[in-house]
Amino acid sequence: MGAIFRPYSPSDSLQSDRSSGDRQRHREKLRKALKENIADVISEQSIIGRGADSIVKVPIRGIKEFRFVFGQNTPKVAQGDGNSEPGQKVGKIQQDRKPGDGEAGNMPGEDYYETEVSLEELVEIMFEDLELPDLESKPLRAIEAEYTHKRSGTKRVGIRAHLDRKKTAKNRIKRKFAKEKVEKDHLAKEAALQSEKKASERFPFDQRDFRYHRHKPDIRYESNAVVICIMDTSGSMNVMKKYLARCFFFLLYQFVRLKYQQTELVFIAHDTQAKEVSEDDFFHRGESGGTMISSGYQKALDIIHDRFDPSLWNVYAFHCSDGDNFQEDIPKTLALTKELCAACNLFGYGEIKPTGGVSWGTPMLKHFDDISEKNFTTLGISSKSDIWPKFKAFLSRDRQKAESSINVFDPTS
Amino acid sequence: MGRSYDVKELQKWEARIFEKVQEFGLDCYPQEFEICDHVQMLSMMTYHGMPSHYPHWSFGKSFERTKTYYDHGLQGIPYEMVINSNPSIAGLMRDNSLCLQILTMAHVYGHNDFFKNNFTFRHTQADLVVARFKSHADRIRGYVEDPSIGQDAVERIIDAAHALSFQCHRNQAIKRLDRSEQIDRAITKNEEEEKQRKATQTKTKEETPDLFKIPLEPDANILLFIRDHNARLAEWEKDVLTIVHEEALYFQPQMETKIINEGWACYWHREIMNSLDLPTDIHMEFLVRHNQVVRPIPGDLNPYNIGLALWDRIEELEVGRARDHNEDKQQLDTREALFEIREVDRDSSFIRRFMDRETMEKLDLFEAAPEHQDWVISKISDDENWKAIRNLLVNSVGLTSIPFIQITDCNAHGSQTLQMRHEFDGRELEANYAEKTLEHIYTLWGRKVVLETTMNNNKTRYSFDNSGLSISADLIDSMYPAFDYP
Numbered sequence: 025m026g027a028i029f030r031p032y033s034p035s036d037s038l039q040s041d042r043s044s045g046d047r048q049r050h051r052e053k054l055r056k057a058l059k060e061n062i063a064d065v066i067s068e069q070s071i072i073g074r075g076a077d078s079i080v081k082v083p084i085r086g087i088k089e090f091r092f093v094f095g096q097n098t099p100k101v102a103q104g105d106g107n108s109e110p111g112q113k114v115g116k117i118q119q120d121r122k123p124g125d126g127e128a129g130n131m132p133g134e135d136y137y138e139t140e141v142s143l144e145e146l147v148e149i150m151f152e153d154l155e156l157p158d159l160e161s162k163p164l165r166a167i168e169a170e171y172t173h174k175r176s177g178t179k180r181v182g183i184r185a186h187l188d189r190k191k192t193a194k195n196r197i198k199r200k201f202a203k204e205k206v207e208k209d210h211l212a213k214e215a216a217l218q219s220e221k222k223a224s225e226r227f228p229f230d231q232r233d234f235r236y237h238r239h240k241p242d243i244r245y246e247s248n249a250v251v252i253c254i255m256d257t258s259g260s261m262n263v264m265k266k267y268l269a270r271c272f273f274f275l276l277y278q279f280v281r282l283k284y285q286q287t288e289l290v291f292i293a294h295d296t297q298a299k300e301v302s303e304d305d306f307f308h309r310g311e312s313g314g315t316m317i318s319s320g321y322q323k324a325l326d327i328i329h330d331r332f333d334p335s336l337w338n339v340y341a342f343h344c345s346d347g348d349n350f351q352e353d354i355p356k357t358l359a360l361t362k363e364l365c366a367a368c369n370l371f372g373y374g375e376i377k378p379t380g381g382v383s384w385g386t387p388m389l390k391h392f393d394d395i396s397e398k399n400f401t402t403l404g405i406s407s408k409s410d411i412w413p414k415f416k417a418f419l420s421r422d423r424q425k426a427e428s429s430i431n432v433f434d435p436t437s
Numbered sequence: 438m439g440r441s442y443d444v445k446e447l448q449k450w451e452a453r454i455f456e457k458v459q460e461f462g463l464d465c466y467p468q469e470f471e472i473c474d475h476v477q478m479l480s481m482m483t484y485h486g487m488p489s490h491y492p493h494w495s496f497g498k499s500f501e502r503t504k505t506y507y508d509h510g511l512q513g514i515p516y517e518m519v520i521n522s523n524p525s526i527a528g529l530m531r532d533n534s535l536c537l538q539i540l541t542m543a544h545v546y547g548h549n550d551f552f553k554n555n556f557t558f559r560h561t562q563a564d565l566v567v568a569r570f571k572s573h574a575d576r577i578r579g580y581v582e583d584p585s586i587g588q589d590a591v592e593r594i595i596d597a598a599h600a601l602s603f604q605c606h607r608n609q610a611i612k613r614l615d616r617s618e619q620i621d622r623a624i625t626k627n628e629e630e631e632k633q634r635k636a637t638q639t640k641t642k643e644e645t646p647d648l649f650k651i652p653l654e655p656d657a658n659i660l661l662f663i664r665d666h667n668a669r670l671a672e673w674e675k676d677v678l679t680i681v682h683e684e685a686l687y688f689q690p691q692m693e694t695k696i697i698n699e700g701w702a703c704y705w706h707r708e709i710m711n712s713l714d715l716p717t718d719i720h721m722e723f724l725v726r727h728n729q730v731v732r733p734i735p736g737d738l739n740p741y742n743i744g745l746a747l748w749d750r751i752e753e754l755e756v757g758r759a760r761d762h763n764e765d766k767q768q769l770d771t772r773e774a775l776f777e778i779r780e781v782d783r784d785s786s787f788i789r790r791f792m793d794r795e796t797m798e799k800l801d802l803f804e805a806a807p808e809h810q811d812w813v814i815s816k817i818s819d820d821e822n823w824k825a826i827r828n829l830l831v832n833s834v835g836l837t838s839i840p841f842i843q844i845t846d847c848n849a850h851g852s853q854t855l856q857m858r859h860e861f862d863g864r865e866l867e868a869n870y871a872e873k874t875l876e877h878i879y880t881l882w883g884r885k886v887v888l889e890t891t892m893n894n895n896k897t898r899y900s901f902d903n904s905g906l907s908i909s910a911d912l913i914d915s916m917y918p919a920f921d922y923p
Contacts, residue, residue: 026452027542028524031444032472032531041476043483046497049588053494057683089495090873091600092840094864096807099815101830103742103803114803115736310460 046379059149147278167290174242182236191235200227211262249284249338250367251277252324255306256345257296258315265376268405269344270307272374275415280340290327294320296350300327317349321360328367339368345373347388354391372401372418442535444472450539454546457709460773463550466563467524470542472531478518479504481528485688486520487570491680493579493595517541521552521691523563536715536722543709547702554780555698557690560609566687578671594677597877602685604659607836609686619653649850655843655858658682662844663855663881670881679883690783693835697787700744701779703731707745707762733800736812742835743800747787750796751778784834792830794823802826840866841890855882859890866890875901882905 096117104114149186178188211343253273255266291306295313298320324341332339341364349357364371375389392402403414451470458465466891474482483500519527527545529538552558563567570592577595580586598793606613614622621648630644646653658694664670691698698875731741753759755771782790797818804816804826816822846856855878859866871888878886878901885902898909 025449026455027468027470029444029448029451030469030471034475043480043500045499046492046494047500048497049492049494049592050497050501087494087498088873089596089599090870090877092604092842092859092874093867093870094838094840095867098864099804099806099829100812101802101826101833102736102805102812103739104803104814104817105733105735106801108803108814108817110803110814110817112814114805114814115812117807117810117812383572392824 047358051085055149057087058146061218062332094264099425108355127233131368141304141341145309147282151282154358175237177238178235179238180235180239184238186236188237190236191361192229195235196227196293199230199233203227205239248288248336249280249340250290250332251292252290252292252327252339252341253277253306254292254294254298254320254324254343255342256295256315256317256343257293257312258346259312260346260348261376265344265346266307268376268408268411269374271408271411272344272405272415273342275411276340276342279419280338284338288332290324292320292323293325294323298323315349316353317343317345318353318356319362321357325360325363325367326404334367340370340428341368342372344374345388346375346377346426349388354388357388358391358395361392361395361400362397365395365400368399370399370401370418371397374414375402375404377404378404442538446535446566447472447529447538447542450535451542453707453713454539454543457543457712458550459547461705461708461767463546463705464554465525465546465549466553468545468549469524470545471524471526471528473528474531475507478495478528481518486518486526486528488526488567489571489574491574491595493599494579494592497826508688517544517548519545519548520566521558521561521563521687522566523553525549525552525563526567531922534722536719537591537726539713539715540706540710540723542727543706544702546709547705548698550705551694551698551701551779555690555694555778555783556610556781557693557783559863561687561690572682576676577680580677583673586673589666591673591677593675595681597880598660598678598681600874600877601659601881602681603692603836603839604657604842605661605682605687605689606657609689616653620648623648623653651847651849652844655845657841657843659842659844659857659878660685660802660845660881663878666847666849667882669883687915689836693783693785696740696744696747696784696834697782698744699740699778700746700748702758703727703741703745704748704775708767712761720788726807746796746800747791748775750793751775751791785831785837788827788831788834792827794818794820797823797827802830832864840864852885854885854887857886857888859888861891863891871899872901872906874900875906 031412047414093188102114103111108114127340178191251273253276255261255269257266261269277287277289289303291301291303294316296316296319300323320343328334361371361373373388373392389402389404392400401418403418404416405411447470455468468764479500482494483505490496517527519525525548527541529541533541552563559766577591580591581588651666652662660678660682664675664682670678707727710720710727715723731745732740733739749759752767752771752775755792756768760767777786778791778851798908802818803814804822805812806815807813816826818826841860841861841862842857844855845858848854848856857878868899872888875886875888885900887898887900889898891897896909900907900909
C-alpha cells in the first residue's frame with residue numbers, strides 16, 4: 025500500500041492564494057495604525073522631497089498580538105559552539121524598535137515596527153486624516169475648458185440636421201404593421217382582394233414617425249493649480265528653519281497635487297531681492313543678506329500676472345520666513361499681502377521660530393494680525409511636531425471659507 | 438542535485454521508504470503527499486498545514502512576514518510540512534532536489550508514526566481533524582458574512598480569543614473533574630481534615646469549604662470558563678471561543694513535543710536513508726542536508742539537534758556503546774525500548790529523564806542571563822550547574838514557556854469580578870503584554886478582571902474595568918519607594 029501523491033498543478037497555485045483575504049485585512053489594519061501615527065511619520069525627515077512612487081519605510085506602532093509572555097529579565101538556555109565559558113557575550117537582546125530622535129529606550133512597552141508604503145499611499149492616508157469632505161467643491165475653482173454637446177435621448181421636434189434616421193425608420197415600420205393588423209381584423213373579407221393592391225401601395229413617413237436627437241451641453245472643467253512657495257533666504261534662515269519650511273511646502277504641494285489634475289510649482293527665494301529659482305536651489309542654496317519680504321511678494325504677483333491668470337488658475341501661495349523684516353518694508357509688505365490675497369485661493373504666512381532661537385527686529389506675525397482677508401492665514405512653527413497640526417489648521421481655514429461661501433447662496437440665511 | 442525526476446520516480450522511492458518503515462516497525466497513518474510550489478508551501482505554513490482554516494488578519498500578517506523573510510533570503514522554507522491527521526498530509530516542494538524529496542518523505546514518516554503513537558496526541562481525533570477545521574472555517578465565515586454580526590465584531594472576539602488560546606490545561610491526559618466530582622472531593626477533603634483535627638485535638642478554627650464558589654478548583658481553561666460563565670455572550674461568540682480553544686488544543690501536543698518529535702523524525706530518516714542503498718551522489722547530498730538540519734545553532738536551541746542527540750544517547754545507553762549509524766545495524770530490542778519512550782514522553786519529561794551531563798556537555802548547553810543589551814553566559818554544563826541548566830531547559834520547553842494563569846473566582850453571586858492568579862515560578866510576566874492581554878480578557882468577560890502576579894518580588898494586582906487599567910499599590914510602592922522624612 026503506497027502513499028497517495030497529488031501532482032502539482034499550476035492552476036491550483038493560482039487558486040490557492042487563499043491568504044489574500046487575510047493579507048488584505050492585515051494591510052487595512054496597518055493602514056489604520058499608520059493613520060493614527062501620521063503626525064509622527066510626517067515629522068520624519070525621510071519622506072520629504074521624494075518621488076511619489078518611491079517606497080518609504082515608516083515606523084508604526086504595530087498591531088501586535090498580545091499574549092501572556094514572560095519578561096526578558098529571566099535567564100535562558102542556549103547552545104554554544106563547543107567552548108562556551110561563563111562571561112561570554114552571546115548575542116544581543118532583541119528589543120522593539122522605536123523611531124528616531126535618540127530618545128528611544130526610556131518608554132517601555134511601546135512597540136514600533138517598520139512597514140513599507142509608497143509615498144502615494146502615505147499622502148492619501150495623510151489627507152484622509154484631514155477629514156475634509158467638502159473641500160473640493162467650493163474653494164477649488166474649476167475652469168470651463170471645453171464646451172461641446174453630447175447626444176442624450178430623442179425628442180419629437182427638432183431641426184432636420186438632428187434627425188435620428190434609425191429611430192424614425194423604425195417608427196414608420198411599427199406604424200405600418202399596426203395599421204395592417206387593424207385592417208385585417210376589421211375587413212377580413214376584403215383582405216384577400218385588397219392585399220395585392222396594398223403590397224404595391226406606398227406607405228410614406230408621417231410627422232408622427234420623426235424623432236430628433238436631443239442634445240445636452242457637455243462642459244469639461246479643467247482644474248489647474250499653482251503652488252507658489254516663497255521663502256526667505258536671508259542670513260538668519262538656518263538649516264533647521266529651512267527644513268521646517270520645506271516640510272510645510274511639501275505637504276502643501278502634495279495636498280494641492282491630490283486635488284487638481286495639473287499642479288505647477290513656483291519657487292521664489294528672496295532676501296532683499298526676489299528671484300525665481302529651481303527646486304534644488306530653493307532648498308539648498310546658501311543664505312545671506314537682509315530681508316525684504318515685499319520683494320518676494322512683488323515677484324509672486326508678477327509671476328501670477330504673467331503666467332497664472334487667477335481666472336484660469338487656482339493659486340496657492342505660502343511664505344515661510346523667520347519674520348525679521350526691515351522696519352521700513354513693513355507697510356509695503358502689508359499692501360502687497362492684500363493684493364496677493366485677492367489673487368490667491370489661499371495665502372499663508374508661516375513664521376518659523378525654532379525654540380531657543382534668538383530673534384531680531386519685530387516679528388511680522390503681529391503686523392499681519394491687522395489683515396482681515398478671509399483667505400489669509402498666519403501660523404507659527406517652532407518644531408517638527410508643530411507641522412502637522414498647523415498644516416491641518418491652515419487647511420481648515422480653507423474649509424471655513426468654503427462653508428461661508430456656501431452660506432451666501434443659502435436663501436434661509 | 439541536477440537529477441531530474443517526476444512523480445513516478447518519487448512514487449518508486451516512496452515505495453522503498455515505506456517498505457523500510459514497515460520493516461522497522463513504525464506504525465503510521467496512511468500518508469498523502471502534495472506536490473506544491475513555494476507560495477503554496479508558504480500558505481500551508483501560514484495555516485498550520487490545514488487544507489481549510491478560518492480567516493483572520495493575523496494569518497495575513499504571518500504570511501507577509503514569512504514571505505518577506507523568504508524573499509530576502511533570511512529564512513528558507515522548511516523541507517517538510519506535515520499535519521497530524523488520518524490520513525496524514527504532507528507537502529513536497531517541487532523545486533527541491535530528488536535527494537531532499539526522499540529525505541523529506543522519510544522524515545515525514547517519522548512524524549507520522551509519532552503523531553499516531555505519542556500519548557499527547559491521543560485527544561486530537563486525527564480522523565476528523567480536516568473536516569473539523571473545515572467546519573470551523575465555514576462557521577466563522579458565516580458569522581463574518583452575517584449582516585447582523587460582520588467582520589469587525591468577529592475580529593474583536595477572535596483577537597481576544599487568540600490572546601488566550603494557550604491559556605488552558607497543560608496535560609490533556611489528566612482527566613478534569615466535573616463540578617459535582619469537585620464538590621465531592623472538597624467534602625471528602627474537609628471530612629478528612631476534620632478527622633485529623635479530632636485525632637490530634639488541634640484547636641484550629643474549623644473551615645467549611647464554600648461549595649458555591651465558581652470555580653471550585655482553580656480553572657486554567659480561560660476561554661471555556663468565560664464561554665460557560667458569561668451569560669451575556671451571544672451564541673456565535675461562544676462558538677468562536679470554542680473554535681479557537683479547540684484549535685489550540687489540537688496544536689498543543691505539537692508544542693509539547695517539538696524536541697522529542699523532531700529528534701524522532703531525524704533519527705528515523707537517518708535510519709531509513711542509510712538502509713536504502715542510495716546512489717553516491719544522492720547519499721552525499723543527504724549527508725550535507727542532514728548535517729545542516731541537525732547542526733547546533735550557537736546562541737539558540739535547535740530542537741532537531743537536541744532531539745536527535747537525546748535519542749542517540751538513549752540508544753547508546755541501551756546498547757552500551759555509541760553506534761555508527763552508517764555501519765551497524767539497529768538491534769531489535771533497542772527498537773522496542775525506543776518505541777516505548779516515543780509513546781509515553783513529551784519534551785519536558787524526555788529531557789528530565791534522559792538529558793545527562795555528558796549529553797549536555799556534548800551539546801554545549803549553557804545558561805545565559807541578560808546583562809544590559811546582551812545575553813551573557815552565566816552558567817555552563819559543569820559538575821556544579823548542569824542540573825540547574827537542565828531544569829531551566831525543562832521549564833522553557835512546550836507549554837511551560839507560557840505563563841500559567843488560573844481563574845480562581847468569578848464572584849458569581851456578587852460583583853462578578855473575574856479573579857485570576859499567575860502561578861509565579863520565578864519568571865515575571867512581561868508587564869506591557871500582560872496589560873494588553875488583560876484588556877482582551879475584559880473584552881470577553883465584560884466586567885472587571887483582576888490578575889494577581891509577582892513583580893519585583895511584590896505581590897501585584899493588575900485590574901481592568903470600564904475605567905481602564907489600574908495597578909495595585911504594592912507595585913507602585915516598589916517602583917517609587919517612599920522617602921523617609923527625618
